[in-house]
Amino acid sequence: MAHATHADDFVKARGQHIEITSDVASESEINQWVSSFDSAVDQWRAFWGLPEHALDS
Numbered sequence: 001m002a003h004a005t006h007a008d009d010f011v012k013a014r015g016q017h018i019e020i021t022s023d024v025a026s027e028s029e030i031n032q033w034v035s036s037f038d039s040a041v042d043q044w045r046a047f048w049g050l051p052e053h054a055l056d057s
Contacts, residue, residue: 017041017055 012021015034022030045055 009023010021011024011027011030012019013027013030013034014020015038018034018037020030020033024030041055045052
């Protein structure tokens with residue numbers, strides 16, 4: 001069953017290429033999501049044939 005959430009229920013994690021806001025209670029899990037995303041960006045850049053620094057933030 002869904003429940004109402006409040007601003008205090010959310011956790012934010014920021015990486016080089018992404019900022020995640022989630023109601024997941026595990027900060028380590030959210031940090032792993034950020035790390036995984038940031039690690040994949042260079043592979044996506046290469047796949048799409050973008051210049052080396054095209055996705056630098």
